[in-house]
Amino acid sequence: MRIAVTGATGVLGQEAVAALVAEGHEVTGVTRRERGVPVIEGRGASAVVADVFDAADLEQAFRGHDVVINALAKLPIGMAAMRPLAWREDDRLHLEASVAIAEAAARAGAGRLVQESTIFLYPDNGSDWIGEDEPLSVRNQAFRPRVREMRAAVDFAQGGRTAVILRLGQLFGRDPQTTHALKATREGQAILLGKPENYVTLLHHRDAGRAFVAALQAGSGFYNVGGEPITRRRWAKDLGTEAGIEGSAKFFPDLTQAIVGTRLDVQRRSLRVSSLRFMSETGWRPTIGPSTPGWSRM
Ligand SMILES: NC(=O)c1ccc[n+]([C@@H]2O[C@H](COP(=O)([O-])OP(=O)(O)OC[C@H]3O[C@@H](n4cnc5c(N)ncnc54)[C@H](OP(=O)(O)O)[C@@H]3O)[C@@H](O)[C@H]2O)c1
Numbered sequence: 001m002r003i004a005v006t007g008a009t010g011v012l013g014q015e016a017v018a019a020l021v022a023e024g025h026e027v028t029g030v031t032r033r034e035r036g037v038p039v040i041e042g043r044g045a046s047a048v049v050a051d052v053f054d055a056a057d058l059e060q061a062f063r064g065h066d067v068v069i070n071a072l073a074k075l076p077i078g079m080a081a082m083r084p085l086a087w088r089e090d091d092r093l094h095l096e097a098s099v100a101i102a103e104a105a106a107r108a109g110a111g112r113l114v115q116e117s118t119i120f121l122y123p124d125n126g127s128d129w130i131g132e133d134e135p136l137s138v139r140n141q142a143f144r145p146r147v148r149e150m151r152a153a154v155d156f157a158q159g160g161r162t163a164v165i166l167r168l169g170q171l172f173g174r175d176p177q178t179t180h181a182l183k184a185t186r187e188g189q190a191i192l193l194g195k196p197e198n199y200v201t202l203l204h205h206r207d208a209g210r211a212f213v214a215a216l217q218a219g220s221g222f223y224n225v226g227g228e229p230i231t232r233r234r235w236a237k238d239l240g241t242e243a244g245i246e247g248s249a250k251f252f253p254d255l256t257q258a259i260v261g262t263r264l265d266v267q268r269r270s271l272r273v274s275s276l277r278f279m280s281e282t283g284w285r286p287t288i289g290p291s292t293p294g295w296s297r298m
Pocket residue numbers: 006007008009010011012013030031032033036052072073074075089118119168169170171172175176177178
């Protein structure tokens with residue numbers, strides 16, 4: 001298939017491009033700047049320079065493609081995320097670029113849109129499982145961009161088109177966010193939010209890339225994508241092991257956790273998320289878990 005990928009130079013997009021190319025698809029990666037071109041070409045795809053906020057520019061880039069995959073995100077790293085302004089770029093990408101992408105994909109004649117989303121929109125559900133039908137906890141204004149993005153994908157599905165919305169688990173791997181967590185762990189600094197008994201649903205970048213390929217088989221709808229949920233206590237241990245220290249990664253004290261603000265508060269939620277629907281519909285399976293030795297170098 002001919003597939004266009006936005007966010008193709010990002011952590012997630014690069015994995016998606018490589019996985020799609022490996023499956024024999026003809027892939028075009030979108031970047032806003034010339035220096036993104038070799039990154040995309042290095043993954044075996046063609047590159048096109050376009051502005052993701054400009055629907056006309058995008059429509060031209062998407063022409064002749066069967067599928068558009070939107071993997072755009074720009075998350076702040078570490079505790080910088082406590083500053084509301086640190087989310088401005090990410091918000092704009094979801095509120096404006098994702099909408100322009102869905103509209104341009106429809107106008108360009110693509111039959112399928114795969115939209116990256118996140119499990120962090122689910123409410124804290126303790127030790128109970130979370131399926132796709134669980135109502136989201138998105139009342140706060142901070143979640144408006146993600147809700148608007150979902151609506152744009154749902155609108156795309158009108159008129160016989162397919163929209164697949166992937167609610168990805170917490171990404172881990174060789175990326176800046178995890179690298180920061182491992183460094184803090186080695187230095188003995190606190191890095192984890194939530195309670196040790198809370199659940200976390202992780203997704204290795206490699207498996208996330210493969211999920212975008214699997215999404216080509218899925219019907220329109222929302223799908224959770226993650227590995228087997230584990231407790232945060234277990235994740236703390238796995239982080240410690242991968243960081244090469246004796247003990248576990250440390251949790252922030254309660255007082256700090258109480259003032260992290262809405263954006264980081266989602267990371268305190270207990271999210272025991274089931275990916276059964278995605279696995280049974282597409283055959284996708286996670287292959288790298290937090291106890292897989294060397295996961296931060298894969
Ligand atoms: N579910 C999760 O846990 C989750 C989800 C997403 C990200 N993350 C983590 O967050 C960290 C950062 O990754 P990321 O994907 O957010 O960022 P990133 O890897 O820096 O990628 C940003 C992408 O957005 C594109 N972009 C286009 N227009 C942009 C604009 N105006 N401003 C900023 N970027 C623009 C960039 O493309 P060009 O520069 O080529 O145009 C690039 O492809 C990683 O550690 C990742 O694992 C986690």
